[in-house]
Amino acid sequence: MLAKPLTNLLRKDQFEWSQEATEAFRNLQQALSSAPVLVLPDFSKPFVVETDACSTRIGAVLMQGGQPLAYFSKGLAPRHHSLSIYEKELLAVVQGVEHWHQYLEGRHFVIRTDQQSLKYLLDQKLKTSFQMYWISKLMGYDYEIHYKKGANNNAADALSRMPKMQLFQLTLSTCSEELLLGIKKSWEDDSEIQLLVQRLQQGNGVEGKFSWFDDLLHKGSRLVVGNSPTVKQKILEWLHSSYLGGHSGINATYQRVKTLFWWRHMYDEIKDFIKHCDVCARCKYETVAYLGLLQPLPVPNRVWESISMDFIEGLPKSNGKDTIWVVVDRLSKYGHFVALSHPFSASTLAQQFLDGVYKLHGAPTEIISDRDPIFISNFWQEFLKVLKIDQKLSSSYHPQTDGQTEVLNHCLETYLRCMCWEFPKDWAKWLPLAEWWYNTTYHSATKVTPHELLYGQKPALYSPYLPRSVVVDAVDRSFVAREGALLVAKHHLSRAINMMKQRADSHWSDREFQEGQWVFLKLQPYRQISATSRRNQKLAPRFFGPYRIKQKIGSVAYKLDLPEETRIHDTFHISLLKLCPDPAVKPRHPPLDWPEPPVMKEPDQILQKRIGRRKGRIVTEILVKWKQLLEEETTWVLLYHFQQQFPSFVIADP
Incomplete structure (x- = not known):
């Protein structure tokens, strides 16, 4: 109490010596110089630690044989003001033991406290994280906890010298006369308080923590309020809903109310009052985590199986275009940027989808988008139904469902802003380069570029040059010359590829089969054993069958009609096939005395x-x-x- 004004000077940017600090220094000097002489410790005698706590402070005294050896007191941090009395008393015990650990370690000692429940500290179950944390600080000490009434507690006696009368007079001055009358009347409706008042009036003294002064019942320095909902309502309206309370939160209101008043279950009733306060409900934001648990979309099984799409609008006219349609694969993160011009319809978008996405990657399984009018139109929904594409629309006012495309939109806008901010109407010319830039840029989610993930190889580092992209004519001519040299190099590479093909084809023969024809199949020995049985792999036939051709796949691959028990892929290169001259020939089967075919794998x-x-x-x-x-x-x-x-x-x- 005495050193508090001096301690406040140590706060950041708060050191300003005042008259209050001067008086605190003098009072502290006088108190220390006139204090009783402390005795020296005798390590042959047991130590006793007496602790106590109040609303804002804790204190402890180290004693031997009833004489003090040392003492300390400190103010509670603001975060500890809302703790219960039990928790504050426990905090005082832990702080006292840790403060004099050099005297107490390795020896048996006694802890005295006026909190009776702490007597059973070592026997009760730990229910809160607060208990677990602070009790762990006492591990390793050999101690007993004794209960001692607050009136006989030395630490409590030191802390009890508070200006109760000043606080009490402040309470009387701030309370209206009508409220004081209501408080007195509330005692009449509470039988327990009536008995307590009678005992106090007869003895005119103190019973426990309650006392009778100036015809008022108070607990410590606080007025006692009986079980009257009307009086409690007036007090809470005064200290919460008025300009003094400012509709503060639960803890702030509780701290303000408990400095003046006390009643049973006060915290719970304050909490319930604020919970039902109409002004707080209308005017305050919710201090809770973002509502709604995250529901992530499943990871697609293959590329371009699940895609998302969105529009970037409001762009200046560039080559007649003013909108960018962004389409992104959710697995590889590969994107396509399509320039559009308003007005465009769902049929226009469907054709662009076929030209820019479907022809390259086929039909996806699902499309994720927002609720743009085009995406919810009947034409677009029927178009997706024909292609057997499932449409997943985002929730209303919840664009996070399509968050992937939203983020890509920001990246694309930033790229175009950096590249053509001087000539914003040229953004359409930069759109192909923007698509190449994005698809060849390292993606933090996949840890690889979309280009490499889709095509299985790293993208080329070369970037094409646009004529007249620089203002220096010599530089422009050099880059144009380089483009011409690249075209010549590509031409020579094409000629070399054609020459290699001609030389290779001279050693190969061209063959073609028709659907429905019967062919023999060459199977790899030791490997493909599910299609046929071999008694000996080394001397087994080279070709087996015949099997009928079901479908031609590409130029040099064919799909065969294999038996149902075959466990190999049914598509083969033409080099493994040989025409069966007699389709009526029966397939070659092993002799009846051959053993059963071996199990494919073990x-x-x-x-x-x-x-x-x-x-x-x-x-x-x-x-x-x-x-x-x-x-x-x-x-x-x-x-x-x-x-x-x-x-x-x-x-x-x-």
């Missing part, structure tokens, strides 16, 4: 386990190492199918 070890998605369902997959096969041929299989095929194999956690 599992050796389960390396990994993962959760995946197949056909929209969550499945468990395992990475299997097969016997007599290389490590490079380990494969991911469904756990369910594996257990069906190998029921006796014991699967241990990898």
Whole structure:
């Protein structure tokens, strides 16, 4: 109390010596010079630590044989003001023990406190993080906790010298006469308070922490309020809803009210009052985390399976265009930027989709977009239905659903702003370069460029030169010359490729089959054993079949009609096929005395386990190492199918 004005000077930018600081220094000097002489410790006697706490301070006294050895007191930090009395008393105990740890470590000592519940500190269950944290500070000490009434507590006696009368007079001056009458009347409705008042009036003294003074009942320095909802309502309206309260929060209002008044369950009633305050509900923002748990979209299984799209509008006219249509693949993050001109319709957008996306990547499984009028039009929805594309629209006023495209829009706008801010009407010329820039830029989510993820190779570092992009004529001519040299180099490369093709084709023969024809198939020995049975791999036939051609794939690949039990891919290069001259010939079968075909694979070890998605369902997959096969041929299989095929194999956690 005495040193508080001096302590406040140590705050940041608060050191300004005042008359109050001078008086505090003199009072502190006088108190220290006139204090009783402290005795020296005797380590053959047990130590006693007495602690106490009030609303804003804690204190402790180290004693031996009833004589003080040392003492300390300190103010509570603002964050500790809202703690309960129990927690403040526990904090005083911990601070006292830590303050004199050099006297107490390694010896038995006694802790005295006026908080009776702390007597059972070591026997009760720890329920709060506050208890766990502070009790952990006492681990390693050998101590007992004794309860001692506050009137006989030396630390409490030192802290009790508070200006109670001043606070009490302040309470009387700030309360209106009508409110004081209401408080007195509230005692009549509370039987417990009536009995307490009678005992205090008869004894005219103090009972516990309650006292009777000036015809008023108070607890410490606070007026006691009976069980009257009307009086409590007036007090809370005065200290919360008026200009004095300013509609403060729960803790701030509680601290303001408890300095003047006390009643049972005061904190809970203040909390309930503020919760139902109409002004607070209308005028205050919610101090809670962002509402709604995050619902992330699933990761696509393949590139251009799931895409998102959005528009960038409000651009200046450039070559008749004023809008950019942004289409992004959600897996590879590869993007396409299409320039459009208003007005455009859903049919125009559908044609642009076919020209700019569908012809390059095929139809996606789903499209994520906002609720633009074009995206919710009947034509666009029917167009997607024909292509069997699922449409997922963002929630109203929630663009985070399509957050990927929104972020890309900012990146694209920044690029165009940096490149053509002097000539903003030339943005359409920069759009192809912007698309190349974006797709060849390292992406923080995939840890690789979209170009490399889509095509499997790093993008070329060369960037094309636009004529007259620089103002220096000599530099412009040099870059134009370089473009011409590149064209010549490309021409020579094309000639070289044609020459190599001619030389290679001279050693190869051209062959073509028609759908429905029967062909023999050349199978790799030791590897493809599910299509046929071999008694000996070395002396097995080179070709097996015949099998019918179902479909021609490209120029040199064909799909065959293989037996259902075959477990190899049904598409083969033309070099593995040979025309069957007699389609009526029966397929070659092994003799009847041949043994049963061997099992295709036998599992050796389960390396990994993962959760995946197949056909929209969550499945468990395992990475299997097969016997007599290389490590490079380990494969991911469904756990369910594996257990069906190998029921006796014991699967241990990898």
